[in-house]
Structures are given as structure tokens and as C-alpha cells.
Amino acid sequence: MSEYANFLRADLRLVILRILSEMPGYRANSSILANLLHQMGHATTRDQAKTEMRWLAEQGLLKLEEVGSVIVATLTERGQDVAEGRSQVDGIARPRA
Template identity: 60%
Template sequence: MSTKTFEERLTEDRRLVILRVLNEQIEYRANSSVITVALNHFGHSISRDQVKTELHWLAEQRLLTIDDIGPVIVATLGERGQDVARGRAIVPGVSRPGS
């Protein structure tokens, strides 16, 4: 049994926060700048570049789709991402709500 590092746990929580922020948006969409502000509000002080990296990772897991619009990325939460945000599905690398 492997023990996760503090950084791994932070990364997993950041990903969950992103999914939950998108889950609360109209049309389940937000741009990377808005997501960065939300992450900072929830105690995750990371750069916009790091947010974009997380958005790409979440897109690779098919939890959301992204549209690269110059300096920002617009992310749209998919059905699977909604399930993860609500705790109805588990994806390794993303924290579960309430854990």
C-alpha cells in the first residue's frame, strides 16, 4: 500500500475543486482565469499555467472538454466530470468529495 505525499493530495484536491467549480456554473463552463480565482478563494494558490496544466489533465481523463482561446482556456464539464464532482464516480488522481 502506497502512501500519498502531501503534494499529491493537494493536486487531487485542486482537480476536485476545478470540477466542483464548473459543476456550479451556468452551462458548466468557465475560463481558466475564473477557475484560477476560484482556486485561490479555496486556498489553492497556483499560477494560471498550473491551472491550464490541470485542465489539460482533466480533459485527458475525459472529465471535461477545453477550448484554447488564446490567453485563456474555456473548460466545459462533461457528464463523467459531473459524476466525479458529485461523488458518484471515482477517478484516480481526483479527490472524492468529503474525503
């Protein structure tokens, strides 16, 4: 994978965490996340959003619940720490000041 592709993926993961940190209850489904990612400049499919959500869950940053064809993600405390720059995880961009 190219350096640019890795950069985009790391930023996409950070944006997912930051979106969830601003949602009521720190929750959103994969459809909403894909739409918001698109609005924020990430041209991702719902499948790509789900793939990154699963990766973030493997890192302990999200809890996932499958409801039909969508996945509902809830931000964990650790995920909020990463979203706000208090903690760092390889593969996720750091928020800028």
C-alpha cells in the same frame, strides 16, 4: 512527488470539477478558475490551473477550447459524476459528505 503534494493536486482537481459543476452552462475559463481556486485556498498560478485542466480533459472529465491566451473548460457528464462522488478517478480526491 511527496504524499502531501499528491494530496493537494488531487484536491485541486476535485475543486476545479466542483467549481464547474456550479457555473452557468458548466463552463469557465482558466483565468476565472485560477481566481476562484485562489479564493478557495489553492494558491495556484494560471499555468498550474491550465495544466490541471488539460489533465482533467485527458481523463474525459472536461472539454477544452483555447481562446487566445485562455482555455475555456466545459464539464462533461463523466466530470459531473466525479464532482458529485458518483464515480471515482485515480488522482482526484473524493468529495466528502
